[in-house]
Amino acid sequence: xxxxxxxxxxxxxxxxxxxxxxxxxxxxxxxxxxxxxxxxxxxxxxxxxxxxxxxxxxxxxxxxxxxxxxxxxxxxxxxxxxxxxxxxxxxxxxxxxxxxxxxxxxxxxxxxxxxxxxxxxxxxxxxxxxxxxxxxxxxxxxxxxxxxxxxxxxxxxxxxxxxxxxxxxxxxxxxxxxxxxxxxxxxxxxxxxxxxxxxxxxxxxxxxxxxxxxxxxxxxxxxxxxxxxxxxxxxxxxxxxxxxxxxxxxxxxxxxxxxxxxxxxxxxxxxxxxxxxxxxxxxxxxxxxxxxxxxxxxxxxxxxxxxxxxxxxxxxxxxxxxxxxxxxxxxxxxxxxxxxxxxxxxxxxxxxxxxxxxxxxxxxxxxxxxxxxxxxxxxxxxxxxxxxxxxxxxxxxxxxxxxxxxxxxxxxxxxxxxxxxxxxxxxxxxxxxxxxxxxxxxxxxxxxxxxxxxxxxxxxxxxxxxxxxx
Ligand code: URP
Ligand code: ZN
Ligand code: ZN
Numbered sequence: 001x002x003x004x005x006x007x008x009x010x011x012x013x014x015x016x017x018x019x020x021x022x023x024x025x026x027x028x029x030x031x032x033x034x035x036x037x038x039x040x041x042x043x044x045x046x047x048x049x050x051x052x053x054x055x056x057x058x059x060x061x062x063x064x065x066x067x068x069x070x071x072x073x074x075x076x077x078x079x080x081x082x083x084x085x086x087x088x089x090x091x092x093x094x095x096x097x098x099x100x101x102x103x104x105x106x107x108x109x110x111x112x113x114x115x116x117x118x119x120x121x122x123x124x125x126x127x128x129x130x131x132x133x134x135x136x137x138x139x140x141x142x143x144x145x146x147x148x149x150x151x152x153x154x155x156x157x158x159x160x161x162x163x164x165x166x167x168x169x170x171x172x173x174x175x176x177x178x179x180x181x182x183x184x185x186x187x188x189x190x191x192x193x194x195x196x197x198x199x200x201x202x203x204x205x206x207x208x209x210x211x212x213x214x215x216x217x218x219x220x221x222x223x224x225x226x227x228x229x230x231x232x233x234x235x236x237x238x239x240x241x242x243x244x245x246x247x248x249x250x251x252x253x254x255x256x257x258x259x260x261x262x263x264x265x266x267x268x269x270x271x272x273x274x275x276x277x278x279x280x281x282x283x284x285x286x287x288x289x290x291x292x293x294x295x296x297x298x299x300x301x302x303x304x305x306x307x308x309x310x311x312x313x314x315x316x317x318x319x320x321x322x323x324x325x326x327x328x329x330x331x332x333x334x335x336x337x338x339x340x341x342x343x344x345x346x347x348x349x350x351x352x353x354x355x356x357x358x359x360x361x362x363x364x365x366x367x368x369x370x371x372x373x374x375x376x377x378x379x380x381x382x383x384x385x386x387x388x389x390x391x392x393x394x395x396x397x398x399x400x401x402x403x404x405x406x407x408x409x410x411x412x413x414x415x416x417x418x419x420x421x422x423x424x425x426x427x428x429x430x431x432x433x434x435x436x437x438x439x440x441x442x443x444x445x446x447x448x449x450x451x452x453x454x455x456x457x458x459x460x461x462x463x464x465x466x467x468x469x470x
Pocket of ligand 2: 184239240289
């Protein structure tokens with residue numbers, strides 16, 4: 001038999017083109033695209049289906065230490081399982097360096113946790129929280145050569161935030177080594193000041209999380225991150241952008257020819273800060289940073305996608321269980337929003353939301369959907385063309401979509417380790433009905449077909465000199 005599998009009769013879409021073709025697969029790779037490709041061990045009927053590159057989610061958190069007494073709801077098994085149910089074939093979780101730890105120690109922990117657990121392929125971004133001379137001078141350059149070619153830095157959060165000097169030092173190493181630098185842009189001192197003031201006034205409910213991190217906090221940090229990167233002449237990715245003012249900072253930088261990229265997420269397209277304003281602690285389900293804003297901000301984020309100010313659409317999946325003293329209902333969270341774990345789940349809902357609200361409602365075209373959901377992630381983070389497209393020689397990482405299927409999002413469809421989804425009850429049109437990783441079906445018609453441990457670790461190339469054209 002010439003081929004292992006042929007996906008027959010579907011409509012293939014890449015970031016560039018949409019065309020009718022059969023997809024033939026051999027040894028986990030795409031071997032041919034065409035018609036009348038002959039026989040194969042397995043034929044998958046893709047009539048009335050879209051045949052898309054499997055989603056790549058370049059912003060997820062699994063098994064990340066999250067403060068005393070707090071446990072993240074997903075490790076690698078449940079996190080990658082949920083990713084597969086959402087039409088994803090590769091995820092990029094973060095490897096957090098804790099203060100005092102070396103990057104290699106941190107990596108050892110994450111590799112041990114991921115080993116034998118993953119349903120889809122995985123690569124790690126590093127989070128640098130302790131940029132010592134050893135880390136910046138020796139570890140980071142060596143790790144970039146070893147295929148850890150991206151890192152995230154924080155401008156906020158206790159124990160994670162870097163000073164401007166540390167940001168500059170880290171940016172300089174990213175430039176020298178050719179790594180992609182992701183920036184969480186919020187002003188730490190402003191947040192601390194506003195949080196203290198809110199608490200003194202007795203404003204401690206979850207909804208005040210949004211009040212403590214208003215748009216200027218994000219805009220200022222975005223502007224500062226861009227200015228610092230300009231001094232170093234290094235490309236940066238501003239992650240989880242929530243509003244027009246931050247988006248406009250990125251747009252202006254791009255118009256000036258700076259290599260500044262942006263990412264937005266589902267929570268900024270379909271949630272608002274009103275979701276945090278609920279009875280009792282229900283609002284804690286939506287506490288994430290930056291917080292969801294308002295309808296005008298949602299419109300701005302769509303504009304950022306339509307006008308390609310943003311290159312990637314990621315979930316920022318950062319799951320905590322709700323009804324759990326180690327999750328959103330941690331005892332001290334009732335005393336102040338300050339202690340509610342930051343982050344919401346979204347790895348499975350990301351693509352159905354973008355497809356339904358974006359493609360079905362005519363805000364973006366199908367090829368842009370593919371670019372935002374897969375191709376641009378692969379290009380920016382050094383996985384292209386192995387991942388992120390449907391082309392001869394690429395890994396057979398494919399999601400079949402039923403573009404007409406109407407689904408009400410329920411937590412039971414998400415298959416993660418959390419106990420809720422912030423998108424419960426949302427009606428979407430379009431759903432991934434089959435997810436294939438390197439030629440093997442891992443989820444079909446809502447049923448897990450793959451086994452833990454099939455997903456593999458992916459060392460990455462250095463990101464190409466990233467242009468604003470992405
Ligand atoms: O609230 C969020 N976004 N938590 C995840 C950590 C981060 O900043 O990405
Ligand atoms: Zn962040
Ligand atoms: Zn995040």
